[in-house]
Amino acid sequence: MTDADASDADTDAPADDSAADALSRREALKAAVAVGGATGLAACVDRLDGAEPVPAGDGPDAHPERQFAWNDFVRTDDAGNWQYPSHQTLLYLTFPREGPPADADREAVAGALDALDRAYAWSHEGLLHSAAYSPRYFERFGDPLAVPDDVSLPEPTPLADYETPEFDTQDVLVHLASDRPDALLAAERALTGDADEANGVSFPSALTDALEVDARRTGFVGAGIPRQKADGIEGIPADNPVPKASPLFMGFMAGFRQNQATEDDVTIGEGPFAEGTTKSVGNWRQRLSDWYGEQDHEQQVMEMFSPGHAVNDLVEGVGENLGDDSGIDRFTDEVVPNAKEYGRVGHAQKAARANRDGDGNPLLLRRHFESADEGIASLHFPSLQRSIDQFEGVRRAMNGVDATEATPAVRQRVNNGILEYIFVRHRGYFLVPPRSLRALPTPDGAAG
Ligand code: HEM
Known part of the structure; x- marks a missing residue:
């Protein structure tokens, strides 16, 4: 797939035959990511005649020590907002024995991940990836995790009275992200032992020499892609109202640069896991018939951003006009007055209240992407974020309890941001160690 193909990825009508070929090749690749495994890859490789080579990597020592150092290696839009890779896969893996892993397990994991860094450039055109470890994994060792006092990594928990997520307590989460579905699939195939090489680099071992894949989840993000994927899936009205320009199913951009923590902000500063971070990953089912069927754009803006954004007409279309800042800070003190005056409050407005440090900078670096797994x-x-309690604080602020107490018009899940339309299915918490400790680390950081 060439850059030119990628850039027209979201148009519906190919201009000529070669564009038509490119489009069908691209569709085949995207379908292959969703199917995955050997079948998906075979379908994908068959379609790759004439594709651009995927850039090779420089090896683990040359790639950033922060496994989550993605921001300098992805595309940005005209306003400088980071645009994360179009295709992403989450592999949840378990260690199949009681107790801690052995050195041989660690070597197998290190061999596979190091080979990945040789196979693919650290960029959206190659492959960005990270390996992260759950509290349950570290408990295997019976020793405390050597992180500073202000870093918490608890077991996941419900964060609202009505939430019933299934908790992801698998040992390891490997996150793969690329604009190239063929690279994503070939990498996964080598990591899971279906191939012994990827992008011309031989893999001495696979993750599955030590670990078992428990769950595989896929997704996508970027203007136009959600609309293309929305046809016929559960949760999206049959007439597919997802705007072409939207990077997400709900019809708005998210992740404005000024509303995101920087990578520096979320980095653990001291101890053996310095240059690491913590990662919360939720999966939220969306039911958007009322979102699109009962709400006009102004009402959507009220519930997604704030009533102030709606009455001041601040958001055009998907919100590109906002530039690199949603402007939410003007409205974070207005939650209760807005609830009383408009009978609605905004998602961003509620969440942002808890998403600032003492200097007013955001605490969370959000990297959301959509999914059509299982046709949903x-x-x-x-x-x-530096510490999981920061995530939990922000998620609890989304409950808008003060707004529900201020007026009967705002209820737990009605007129209360976007809570009426999203339902948490999974939640897991992980530590993302520095690259040099990413292979089955011990909690004291002595090995990994
Ligand atoms: C389908 C689900 C979701 C969608 C479509 C969505 C979309 C958005 C949008 C459009 C904004 C405003 C623009 C921006 O600053 O990015 C926003 C803000 C925000 N969202 Fe979400 N969001 C979703 C779920 C969540 C969840 C589960 C959390 C969990 C904590 C969350 C946390 C935040 C935060 C913290 C902000 C405010 C950023 C700030 O501090 O200024 N969102 N979201």
């Missing part, structure tokens, strides 16, 4: 519209919500 859902959002994968990975969020990086």
Whole structure:
């Protein structure tokens, strides 16, 4: 697939025959990511005649120590907002024995991940990836995790009275992201032992020499892609109202640069896991018939951003006109007055209240992407922050309890941001160690 193909990825009508070929090749690749495994890859490789080579990597020592150092290696839009890779896969893996892993397990994992860094350039055109570890994994060792006092990594928990997520307590989460579906699939195939090479690099071992894949979840993000994927999936009205320009199913951009923590902000500063971070990953089912059927654009803006955004007409279309800042800080003190005056409050407005440090900078670095796995519209919500309690604080602020107490018009899940339309299915918490400790680390950081 060439850059030119990629850039027209979201148009519906190919201009000529070669564009038509490119489009069908691209569709085949996207379908292959969703299918995955050997069948998906075979379908994908068959379609790759004439595709651009995928850039090779420089090896683990040359790639950033922060496994989550993605921002300098992805595309940005005209306003400088980071645009994360179009295709992403989450592999949840378990260690199949009681107790801690052995050195041989660690070597197998290190061999596979190091080979990945040789195979693919650290960029959206190659492959961005990270390996992260759950609290349950570290418990295997019986020793405390050597992180500073202000870093928490608890077991996941419900964050609203009505939430019933299934908790992801698998040992390891490997996150793969690329604009190239063929690279994503070939990498996964080598990591899971279906191939012994990827992008011309031989893999001495696979993750599955030590671990078992428990769950595989896929997704996508970027203007136009959700609309293309929305046809016929559960949660999206049959007439597919998802705007062409929208990077997400709900019809708005998210992740404005000024409303995101920087990578520096979320980095653990001291101890053996310095240059690491914590990662919360939720999966949220979306039911958007009322979102699109009963709400006009102004009402959507009220519930997604704030009533102030709606009455001041601040959001055009998907919100590109906002530039690199949603402008939410003007409205974070207005939650209760807005509830009383408009009978509605905004999602961003509520969440942002808890998403600032003492200097007013955001705490969370959100990297959401959509999914059509199992034919259901859902959002994968990975969020990086220095400490998991920061994520929990923000999620609880989304409950808008003060707004529900201020007026009967705002209820737990009605007129209360976007809570009426999204339902958490999975939640897991992980530590993302520095690259040099990413292979089955011990909690004291002595090995990994
Ligand atoms: C389908 C689900 C979701 C969609 C479509 C969505 C979309 C958005 C949009 C459009 C904004 C405003 C623009 C921006 O600053 O990015 C926003 C803000 C925000 N969202 Fe979500 N969101 C979803 C779920 C969540 C969840 C589960 C959390 C969990 C904590 C969350 C946390 C935040 C935060 C913290 C902000 C405010 C950013 C700030 O501090 O200024 N969102 N979201």
